[in-house]
Amino acid sequence: MGESQQLPLVRARGLEKRFDDLVAVDGIDFDVQKGEAFGFLGPNGAGKSSTMRMIGCVSPPSGGELRVLGLDPVKDGAQIRARLGVVPQDDTLDFELTVRENVIIYGRYFGMSRKELRARADRLIEFVQLEDRADSRVEPLSGGMKRRLTIARSLINDPEVLLLDEPTTGLDPQARHVVWDRLHSLKHAGATLLLTTHYMDEAEQLCDRLVVMDKGKIAAEGSPVELIRQYSTREVVELRFPTEPPAEIATSVDGLARRVEMLSNRVLLYTDDGDRTADGIHGRGLAPQSVLVRRSTLEDVFLHLTGRTLVDE
Amino acid sequence: MSYALALRSYEFWLAFYKRTWRGSLATSIVNPVFYLGALGVGLGTLVNRAGTTPGGVDYLAFVAPGVLAATAMQVGTTEASWPVLGSIRWTRVYYAMLATPLGIGDIVVGHQLWMATRVATSSAVYLAVIAAFGGIQSPLAVLALPACVLIGVAFAGPMAAYAATRERDGAFVPVMRFGIVPMFLFSGTFFPISRLPVVLEWVARATPLWHGVDLCRGLTLGTITWSSAVVHVAYLLVWAVGGVALAFSTYRRRLLK
Numbered sequence: 001m002g003e004s005q006q007l008p009l010v011r012a013r014g015l016e017k018r019f020d021d022l023v024a025v026d027g028i029d030f031d032v033q034k035g036e037a038f039g040f041l042g043p044n045g046a047g048k049s050s051t052m053r054m055i056g057c058v059s060p061p062s063g064g065e066l067r068v069l070g071l072d073p074v075k076d077g078a079q080i081r082a083r084l085g086v087v088p089q090d091d092t093l094d095f096e097l098t099v100r101e102n103v104i105i106y107g108r109y110f111g112m113s114r115k116e117l118r119a120r121a122d123r124l125i126e127f128v129q130l131e132d133r134a135d136s137r138v139e140p141l142s143g144g145m146k147r148r149l150t151i152a153r154s155l156i157n158d159p160e161v162l163l164l165d166e167p168t169t170g171l172d173p174q175a176r177h178v179v180w181d182r183l184h185s186l187k188h189a190g191a192t193l194l195l196t197t198h199y200m201d202e203a204e205q206l207c208d209r210l211v212v213m214d215k216g217k218i219a220a221e222g223s224p225v226e227l228i229r230q231y232s233t234r235e236v237v238e239l240r241f242p243t244e245p246p247a248e249i250a251t252s253v254d255g256l257a258r259r260v261e262m263l264s265n266r267v268l269l270y271t272d273d274g275d276r277t278a279d280g281i282h283g284r285g286l287a288p289q290s291v292l293v294r295r296s297t298l299e300d301v302f303l304h305l306t307g308r309t310l311v312d313e
Numbered sequence: 314m315s316y317a318l319a320l321r322s323y324e325f326w327l328a329f330y331k332r333t334w335r336g337s338l339a340t341s342i343v344n345p346v347f348y349l350g351a352l353g354v355g356l357g358t359l360v361n362r363a364g365t366t367p368g369g370v371d372y373l374a375f376v377a378p379g380v381l382a383a384t385a386m387q388v389g390t391t392e393a394s395w396p397v398l399g400s401i402r403w404t405r406v407y408y409a410m411l412a413t414p415l416g417i418g419d420i421v422v423g424h425q426l427w428m429a430t431r432v433a434t435s436s437a438v439y440l441a442v443i444a445a446f447g448g449i450q451s452p453l454a455v456l457a458l459p460a461c462v463l464i465g466v467a468f469a470g471p472m473a474a475y476a477a478t479r480e481r482d483g484a485f486v487p488v489m490r491f492g493i494v495p496m497f498l499f500s501g502t503f504f505p506i507s508r509l510p511v512v513l514e515w516v517a518r519a520t521p522l523w524h525g526v527d528l529c530r531g532l533t534l535g536t537i538t539w540s541s542a543v544v545h546v547a548y549l550l551v552w553a554v555g556g557v558a559l560a561f562s563t564y565r566r567r568l569l570k
């Protein structure tokens with residue numbers, strides 16, 4: 001059997017989740033292969049956590065088909081969960097216990113012996129660079145440290161698939177980079193990662209492949225590079241204005257870009273040659289507050305697909 | 314549900330308790346000493362002098378098993394209220410457990426076993442204090458310990474089932490005010506229910522606490538009959554098993570959305 005025909009670790013077809021009248025996940029299809037870092041990128045309420053909870057066997061699907069590790073999450077939940085690592089959106093750490101105790105107690109839920117756990121806990125605490133805090137209580141730790149502890153804890157059972165629901169939301173840039181660094185190192189060691197995020201830079205950094213989710217549906221799927229190539233241009237010229245950009249600008253930039261997007265305080269010009277477009281702007285006598293030439297990102301993909309920005313402006 | 318898995322969740326509660334056991338052990342010794350001192354010795358002197366205790370037993374020996382049973386109720390109820398809601402809303406430890414091989418049944422049973430342990434330890438201390446006050450009249454009194462555990466779960470089961478449906482701890486106030494406190498006062502704890510107006514006497518007879526009190530009293534005084542023991546145990550079992558079964562379903566609805 002070829003690589004691509006391997007049984008996917010997670011497979012969803014027409015997967016649905018409804019809460020009474022609300023459709024949180026609206027018939028999505030995806031496959032996650034072994035060793036892949038697969039992302040769900042989407043704004044608040046897109047249905048990312050609902051999807052992750054179904055994969056984590058703590059939320060029964062309302063419709064469609066879902067297989068995790070070849071098993072049925074409804075019938076074989078305990079068996080699947082024994083082989084998963086879960087980093088939930090909101091930490092479920094015990095604030096009163098120490099860092100080490102948190103890891104050990106969690107390992108006991110998997111039925112591992114205390115002796116084995118002591119050694120593993122030390123290694124995992126070191127892996128997430130918390131060895132200085134191993135014996136301190138969790139409560140006073142920073143948000144980034146708590147997140148890293150949750151990651152360490154989720155690895156206690158040597159999971160075959162790691163589910164990370166917004167691993168870095170709420171962290172400062174430095175703390176995010178530490179988490180990314182740890183996730184990269186897991187990736188290089190061959191781990192299969194499923195993660196959700198509403199940060200396009202996180203998706204670009206970590207994901208081999210991702211789906212863009214919006215309102216419970218998958219709007220697009222591919223690698224970050226493919227998505228940008230397919231739905232955006234190579235570069236973007238951002239014109240910033242102190243107030244709302246004048247409406248007639250749309251016509252005055254005509255011919256300078258392949259596509260124009262008007263936002264509340266800026267205008268985005270999608271182009272393959274940013275510098276030439278920027279020069280053209282000056283040639284037409286437009287006077288924005290600033291002109292920025294940048295590479296296209298997944299944010300642009302999302303904007304193109306949904307007409308909205310990922311993180312509210 | 315499997316006992317091996319339930320014991321893993323039980324172990325969490327044990328680790329959790331290690332942080333607070335000193336305070337709670339002190340409470341479980343001080344409380345019976347105060348109650349038996351004030352009611353058994355203090356008030357008992359007056360009651361005994363009036364010669365009105367049922368069967369002419371010493372008031373301390375009469376009231377002690379009542380308070381013992383009522384304490385089992387209180388420990389069971391308390392352990393099944395804030396800790397259950399907290400495990401869902403505040404510490405979220407149930408969710409941590411659910412991300413592992415533990416399932417709803419293991420979480421419910423592990424926590425109930427823990428509550429039963431708390432009831433057992435505080436009841437054992439209570440029994441020892443009663444013995445020290447000279448309030449035990451029969452060797453059957455040792456059976457009051459398992460009886461207390463049964464009483465505890467008869468309250469902890471339904472209370473945990475209820476707590477898992479609540480959003481705020483304010484929801485416990487009416488349960489305590491209109492359920493636990495009146496039961497504590499009027500279920501034969503301090504005086505025989507035959508002194509109640511007849512309608513209320515029948516209400517009291519329907520409460521699980523009265524069955525617990527009468528069972529414990531029969532055991533510490535040595536006056537228990539087989540038939541009353543069977544009725545009391547069966548009635549308490551209905552509450553315990555029914556409550557735990559209900560908790561399975563309320564936990565599932567709450568945690569596996």
Ligand SMILES: Nc1ncnc2c1ncn2[C@@H]1O[C@H](COP(=O)(O)OP(=O)(O)OP(=O)(O)O)[C@@H](O)[C@H]1O
Nearest residue numbers: 019022024042043044045046047048049050051570
């Ligand atoms: N337990 C629940 N009961 C009712 N509605 C729910 C529940 N969980 C999620 N929802 C609703 O389902 C929709 C999708 O929520 P979900 O948490 O999956 O989104 P998300 O993509 O993870 O968002 P966020 O980025 O804010 O975490 C939302 O409208 C949400 O309000």
Ligand SMILES: [Mg+2]
Nearest residue numbers: 048049050089
């Ligand atoms: Mg979410």
